[in-house]
Structure formats: structure tokens, C-alpha cells
Amino acid sequence: MENQLVFNKENIAVTDSLIIAETFDKQHKDVLRDIRIQMDYAGEEFSQRNFAPSNYEVRGKQYPKYDLTEEAFTLVVFGYNTKEAVQTKIKFIQEFKRMKEYIQNQQQPKAMNAKESILANMKLTIQLNEDVDGMKEDIKQLRHDMDKKLTLDYSQQQAMRNAVNKRVHKLWNEDMVDKKVYETMRRVYAALWKNLKDAYRVNAYSNILQKDFEEAMSFIEGWRPIFNGSQSA
Template sequence: MEKQLVFVKENEVVTDSVTIAEMFGKEHRNVLRDIETQMEYSGEEFAKLNFEQCDYINDSAKGINRHRKYKKFNLTEEAFTLIVFSYNTKEAVQTKIRFIQEFKRMKEYIQAQERPKAMSDKESLLASMKLTIQLNEDVDGMKEDIKQLRDDIDKKITLDYSQQQAMKNAVNKRVHKLWNEDMVDKSIYENTRRLYSALWKNLKDAYRVNAYPNILQKDFEEAMSFIEGWRPIFNGIKTA
């Protein structure tokens, strides 16, 4: 089985000092020495970002050393390049190329995993249906909100000027009709002014307002019908 040259650690592609030692045919202690030298030369900031010290267990160790932990370093591609820069035999150069290719391949693999997966036709259709349903629900909710808003507005908007004039004309017409056609007891309503007063009072009481302009617009048609059919009441009895 071919040795894995690079691996992913915390979403970053790295190799380690043990792998470098094995692949370049060097003693691990010598690779550690090279790493520590380059960490010192490169400065604290670079070293902190590109070298990570950790432990490992040497599977080939025997006896009391079998479970002993040894020091190693994980290296980014930049750190790896710095360490093996001076390894210039033919075999070393070929090994560098393998490492570089593996770093590139692994980075491309990570990027592919992070890229959004293309949806199948079925998934796309389901997503579209889900979005349509959500949009319909949102529209229905908006319609309900608009209806509620309109209802609230209707409860507050009173008669406009033209409606007030139409209502006054309807009252005048109704009073004159009742008076001129002898449809009221003129012994009770001595003149049309008292008849006007009675109609206006009954109208305001019916719509619970202190003045007819405060009648709501939504009640306009109903109020006009009330006026057209109004007859005076005396002692609780509506006149003929």
C-alpha cells in the first residue's frame, strides 16, 4: 500500500516530519533538527502559522518503548518547501515532485467538498416546488395582513365631504316627503325642524356617534338606507 504523503488536519493540507524522514531516507532526528533550525531562521510568525509540534507513537518500537510518545512536527506546504529546499539529489527532487502533486491534489479535493453539490433534476424540482409553496404561503400571509390593515382602516375612516352632503340631502328629502304626504302626526311634530331633529337623533343613536360626520365610510350605504326608510317614533311606537 502506497504511503499517504499528505493529509488534512483542521481543514488544512499538511505533511509531517516522520513522513518526510521516511520518504527522503533520512533519520527523523536529523529532520527535526532541520525543522527547528528553519523555525528559528524564519521567525516566530511564520513558524507559528506553518509548523505544529505534536506527539506520535512509533509502531515499529519494541519492548518498553512500544507505547512511548515521540515528538514530531506537522508542516504546511510552505513549511515543507522550506525544509526540503536543500535536498537536491535526483531521488530527493523526484520525491519533492510527488509531495507537491499530493498537496495540490488534496487541496483540490477539499475545495470540491466545500463547493455546493449540483442538484439532480428531481432535487431541483422538489426545491422549486418547496420554494413555490413557501412563496404562496408568504403571499397568503401578506393578503391576510393587507385585509386586516384594510379592516383597521375601515374602522377609522369617517364620511368624506361628498358623503356628508349626500346624507344631508337624503335627510332633507325624507323629511319633506314625510311632512308633505301627511305621514307624521303633526300634533306631535309641530314643524319640520322638530322632525329633522328627531331623524338626526335616531341616526346618531343607531351608529353611536355624537355627530353624523363621524359615521364610518363603511356604514355609508347602510346609513342612507336607514334614512330612506326612517319613520318617526313616539312613545316607542313608530308612526304609520
């Protein structure tokens, strides 16, 4: 089936690294790297059960790929947490569920009649909806918990450094600091960084939480030095 996310391999529901790369809009080499990292972390026993190396062919040349069980898939894509990635993970969860039910039904010797089939499909649909709703709540709580702990990313750190540079130069060049107290622009930088870290109770500005980024930027834009000679480099 075209565009099938999960397929049956030897009566096991699996996906593969090519499908993951395509659906999560990632380069295949990056997905392979993520898989190998998680295999190393998970250990040999888990990896042998859940990751199966194989190959695919392009223009007569063989390239490596991996088949992944649901457990392996969950481990690899756990850190893919953009909004789009979360929606894609939900689709995979649904497809793993359906494929497992399909494999189980294929192995049952007794064939269901039309009424039983309809009832089974209705039950599966209800169960899938309940599972997805539960997954959405778990993801929502996980993102909420992560937001409380995430510190500034690289782009936010760069933006903060630029804001500090801009503020210090503005204060210095417009004679808005007591140059007898601060002596050099470097001391003004030190004063601003110290006040910023003290305000957010961190030992390095990079440890400021992402949720406080906008507030910290406003703090920088409105900062003025204290004219009591107590600031130090």
C-alpha cells in the first residue's frame, strides 16, 4: 500500500527509517544517526529485538536502512516535539494499533461474520479514539512539564547577547552612565549581566528558562546602571 506508515513483517507490526525520514521531513542519514545513538543507549538485547538492519536499492546501488518495532520507533522519535511531529507520531500510533489488530485477526482461525466484523471495527475505532485522546493529554502534560524546565536555545541566547550589546552601547554613547564610576564599557557590560543573572537567580544567563525569555529581553531593554559605585566587574 502506498504511503503506508506501518506494515506487517513476519507477523510483526513495523515501520522503517525511510518512512520516518519522509514523514518527519528529515534527512535519512540523520534518522540513521538517531537510531544508532538510541541502539547504543538501549543495549544489545533491546536493539536485537526491536531494530532490524536491512537495505534498499537506488539505481542499482544498495543503501542501509532499519526496520523498527513500535517500541523502537517510540524511542527514536521521542525527542521530535514540534507540533507537526507530535501529530505525525499520533498517526503512527494509530497505524501500529491497526496493524497489530490486523495481524491478530489474520492469526485467528475462526472467521467473523459480517455483523461480528462491523462490531469489531466499531470497537477498534472507539478504542483508537480513546487511545489518541489519552495520548494527546499525555503529550500536552509532557510539553507543559518540559516548558517549565527548558532553558534558552541557541537563537535565544544570541538574541539576548545582541540586546545586551545594543543596550550597553546606547547607554555609553549617550552619556547615560556615570563614567567616573564605571570607567570602561566593559564594567557596564559586567553590571548588566550581573543584574540579569541576579534577577532570574541563575549562575549563567544561558540557564534562564525559555518561558522567561520575553520578560528577560524587556529587562535588558529597560535596564539602567545603579549610580552608587557598588557595581563591579
